[in-house]
Amino acid sequence: MGRLLVVAPGPTANGDLHLGHLAGPFLSADVCARHARATGRDTLFGTGVHFTQNYIVTTARRLGEQPERLRLRAAEQVEATLAAAGIEPDGFVRFDERYAKTVRRFFERLHAEGHLRRRATSFPYLPATGEFLTDAYVRGGCPVCLGEGCAGLCENCGHWIASGELIGPTSTQHPELPVELREREVLVLPLEEHRAALTAYFERLAPTMRPRLAQLVEELMAAPLPDYPVTLPIDWGIPAPFAETPGQVLYSDTETIAWSLHAIALAAEARGEVPGDSERYWAAEAAPEVVYFFGSDASFAFALAGTAMLLALGGLALPAHFVTNEFYELDSDKFSTSRGHVVTGRQLAAEVPRDLIRYYLAATGPDFQRTNFTRAAMDRVCGQRLVEPWNRVAEKAERFVGAGDLPVGERSRQAGRLMVERFAAALGPRRFSLTAAAFTLTEQLGRLDRREVTARDAGDFWHELDLFLRCAAPLLVDLAAAGLVETAIPAEPQARSVRPRPLPRLTGGGR
Numbered sequence: 001m002g003r004l005l006v007v008a009p010g011p012t013a014n015g016d017l018h019l020g021h022l023a024g025p026f027l028s029a030d031v032c033a034r035h036a037r038a039t040g041r042d043t044l045f046g047t048g049v050h051f052t053q054n055y056i057v058t059t060a061r062r063l064g065e066q067p068e069r070l071r072l073r074a075a076e077q078v079e080a081t082l083a084a085a086g087i088e089p090d091g092f093v094r095f096d097e098r099y100a101k102t103v104r105r106f107f108e109r110l111h112a113e114g115h116l117r118r119r120a121t122s123f124p125y126l127p128a129t130g131e132f133l134t135d136a137y138v139r140g141g142c143p144v145c146l147g148e149g150c151a152g153l154c155e156n157c158g159h160w161i162a163s164g165e166l167i168g169p170t171s172t173q174h175p176e177l178p179v180e181l182r183e184r185e186v187l188v189l190p191l192e193e194h195r196a197a198l199t200a201y202f203e204r205l206a207p208t209m210r211p212r213l214a215q216l217v218e219e220l221m222a223a224p225l226p227d228y229p230v231t232l233p234i235d236w237g238i239p240a241p242f243a244e245t246p247g248q249v250l251y252s253d254t255e256t257i258a259w260s261l262h263a264i265a266l267a268a269e270a271r272g273e274v275p276g277d278s279e280r281y282w283a284a285e286a287a288p289e290v291v292y293f294f295g296s297d298a299s300f301a302f303a304l305a306g307t308a309m310l311l312a313l314g315g316l317a318l319p320a321h322f323v324t325n326e327f328y329e330l331d332s333d334k335f336s337t338s339r340g341h342v343v344t345g346r347q348l349a350a351e352v353p354r355d356l357i358r359y360y361l362a363a364t365g366p367d368f369q370r371t372n373f374t375r376a377a378m379d380r381v382c383g384q385r386l387v388e389p390w391n392r393v394a395e396k397a398e399r400f401v402g403a404g405d406l407p408v409g410e411r412s413r414q415a416g417r418l419m420v421e422r423f424a425a426a427l428g429p430r431r432f433s434l435t436a437a438a439f440t441l442t443e444q445l446g447r448l449d450r451r452e453v454t455a456r457d458a459g460d461f462w463h464e465l466d467l468f469l470r471c472a473a474p475l476l477v478d479l480a481a482a483g484l485v486e487t488a489i490p491a492e493p494q495a496r497s498v499r500p501r502p503l504p505r506l507t508g509g510g511r
């Protein structure tokens, strides 16, 4: 198997990450990458921030600040929050000329190879200001689910909604001004032209797609696929390098694949590789396994449109898995800074050890459906299922410190192999699930906690305890860093002896 490429697409650079972001794609991607490395897999993990959506413009106007300033500040906040939560990407995308160049080159290639078409497309238009309204600039009803929102990716149903198809469009900046529809020629990627290849691709992916993604794909494929605009007649974004579309910009939501290529190239360079063509890590002949982690509402842009671009270009690996997640709520409400909640990982990490945060977000993460965060439940669950059992296990194990090398029996090696397998089932990319990993961790820790240990089987106990900590390390990063001598997770445990050592304790949590 080739290299594992882990991509967690960056959030819009208009604010910090809240716990919902962390509990979804970012913690998952980090844990997946850490586990893969511990099992000896060559892995690159790229994430960052996305700087070109016009949501940055609308948020900046609301805050009375320059969008260029807002996106830089947001990038710093996101990076600090990831660090506070122990999420350590190799590559982190920021907006610079190299990024813009990667994006332009990607679309120049799609254009030169004949995959883009000129199409007259209708957009909401403000005659009073002469502005076309796209994505964050316009609100209305979703023509698929009737939900109220902006154009682009619908947060409710996941479909991509062309600005010109919104029901009752109004300007988000000037809601009082009349809006009309006006046509403009833009370049599009006609997704329908890739139907056959997309159908075959999603049939291969069907066994591992999570239900919401599977449903979206089914709904999309049941109707004609849209002409996806690659250029837009607005002025925020990377200027489109095409003679046919003077003054237009590249549509930020189509940057998905170029952004991912860039993120992985940065990751490779951060791990010591010589800078070069950003596409080489994705070359199909190198057989990388590309795994994406994102919220379900980004599925259209990455899984459908992104894959269509890869199919059009050819020669690049197609994503092997999309690990999607749902919304995470705070006190049964949407995460909201305005309600004064502890909402960022940084705020919470200032009060709670980050291993507890990582464990609890994993245990309650929105893998398959909406889930809920409350601070009281976090304290109780961490106390009862993690901190207290671990500290009892550590105390029991330390009774044998100083006894020298203890023998490990075949039965213990066999138990270790099964434990390694259980963690791999949860943390391998194919069926990755943070909640499954947290469940396995809780079960295995509980088993060690209940076990009576005597001098005769102390070696077996220590052997399984040591393997447990290695398997739990992708979640409990600080405990593992303080408590492990060797971090590699062997598929077939071979240890014949083990030497007891002092172990760290966990603090925090409550009853």
Ligand SMILES: [Zn+2]
Pocket (backbone or CB within 6 Å): 142, 143, 144, 145, 146, 147, 154, 155, 156, 157, 158, 159
């Ligand atoms: Zn909708």
